[in-house]
Amino acid sequence: MPQAVTSAAAPEPQRKTPATLDELMLAMDVVDTLRHQDNLVARELDETRREAELIERLREIYRSQGIDVSDRVLREGVQALKESRFVYTPPRPGLGVTLAKLWVNRGKVGRGLVAALALLVLGWGVYHVAVVRPSEQRAEAARLEAERQRIELTERLPKALEQGHAEVLSEAREAAARERAGQLLADGRAALGRGDAAGTRQAIEQLEELRATLRREYTLRIVSRPGEQTGVWRVPDRNRSARNYYLIVEAVAPDGRVLTLPVTSEEDGTTANVSKWGVRVPREVFDHVRRDKDEDGIVQRNRLGEKRRGYLNVEYLMPVLGGAITQW
Secondary structure, rough: HHHHHHHHHHHOOOOOOOOHHHHHHHHHHHHHHHHOOOHHHHHOOOOOOOHHHHHHHHHHHHHHHOOOOHHHHHHHHHHHHHHHHHHHOOOOOHHHHHHHHHHHHHHHEEEEEEHHHHHHHHHHHHHHHHHHHHHHHHHHHHHHHHHHHHHHHHHHHHOOOOOOOHHHHHOOHHHHHHHHHHHHHHHHHHHHHHOHHHHHHHEEEEEHHHHHHHHHHHHEEEOOOOOOOOEEOOOOOOOOOOOEEEEEEEOOOOOOEEOOOEEOOOOOOOOEEEEEEEEOOHHHHHHHHHHHHHHHHOOOOEEEEEEEEOOOOOEEOOOOOOOOEEEO
């Protein structure tokens, strides 16, 4: 022990780096041993004068393990611990350190990134299906509808309107029909000018109805078949002391077909498609037809009027008063 004190009091010899790998490894082991003896180091290294005692204790530790360590190596280890020579000091945080840690943990990070990417793709897919796709479909439907309306207003409807008017004029044989066609053409063009497709279609439909009326031809024949009424009379609601007389008629085409035509009743103002209806006539006409039928059960003069092609109205062969009924 006196020798240890004398050694501690002597000037500290100049530190030399271990000359061999074995000495270097031994010095590192000394440092490691000191690091695992935290309490011993805390007590001993706080007092430089007791360094020799610490070295002695270290020597005893190694001797108990069968290892012979020189004083120079022991002093080198103690000095290295003081200088933290063999202590790992973590680098300061930064981009390089972060990237290095990511590379070291690339397996775990990769799995996390794959999971995050999968969730991102799934979320994008759900968003696309639930939000983006319906929005695109609505936008596309709106675009197609706008394009359809544009084509209809600029191409189809104008063409149909002009064609309908031309077809009516080709059928018309009277000024009234041509005037009616001209009025419908003007109405359709006005509707086109304000972008009113429905108004234009209505004008076209009316032109088609007018053309159908002009093309139609038939004989207005008084019904006189057995078991069927030839005429009826009514008491009007507005004048209970009066009577309205009607002859029951049907429209017979040149080929013998009985036509169904729209007829408006003067009793309730409704229009119905019928194959028989009553035409109001003066009483004297009604009585004349009744006497004709009473003679032999058949009305000999059964032609009340004729509708010729190219004309709007029936040309009556007997006096009529203009009203009609569809039920009796």
